[in-house]
Amino acid sequence: xxxxxxxxxxxxxxxxxxxxxxxxxxxxxxxxxxxxxxxxxxxxxxxxxxxxxxxxxxxxxxxxxxxxxxxxxxxxxxxxxxxxxxxxxxxxxxxxxxxxxxxxxxxxxxxxxxxx
Numbered sequence: 001x002x003x004x005x006x007x008x009x010x011x012x013x014x015x016x017x018x019x020x021x022x023x024x025x026x027x028x029x030x031x032x033x034x035x036x037x038x039x040x041x042x043x044x045x046x047x048x049x050x051x052x053x054x055x056x057x058x059x060x061x062x063x064x065x066x067x068x069x070x071x072x073x074x075x076x077x078x079x080x081x082x083x084x085x086x087x088x089x090x091x092x093x094x095x096x097x098x099x100x101x102x103x104x105x106x107x108x109x110x111x112x113x114x115x116x
Contacts (some may be wrong), residue, residue: 018045021056035061040102042072042090050085051077057089064105068098 009073033047038061045059055074060067072089079085094102 007057010060016045016059016061018047018060020049020051023056025056029039033059036086038102038106040091040099040106041087044068045087045089046080046084047087048084049101050079053077056092057087059089061102068094068101068102070094070098 004103015032015034018031018033019027020031029049031047031049033045034042036046036054038044043059043061045057051057053074053076056071057074058071060069061069070091071093075088075090077085077087100111
């Protein structure tokens with residue numbers, strides 16, 4: 001199988017806060033979710049509520065002691081057998097410092113995985 005992703009993904013489970021935004025960037029809904037995996041260009045988010053394709057989401061991901069604020073757009077959404085919802089979120093904006101924290105986390109995870 002040919003890999004189409006630009007960045008590698010690492011499996012991770014971290015709790016995060018999300019804010020679902022309307023087209024005018026006004027808050028529609030706020031809640032908690034968890035990441036299923038993460039890459040430099042996006043995350044898979046699991047929540048109790050469904051999202052639609054192209055919805056805008058602000059998330060704050062906690063990576064150890066660092067908090068990483070990110071704005072993204074939903075590229076797909078699906079229901080799970082357990083009644084949860086998973087959404088693929090493509091990053092639209094992420095500050096350089098936050099991206100560096102994310103890269104360090106991904107590098108450390110990959111280094112640990114290669115020793116197992």
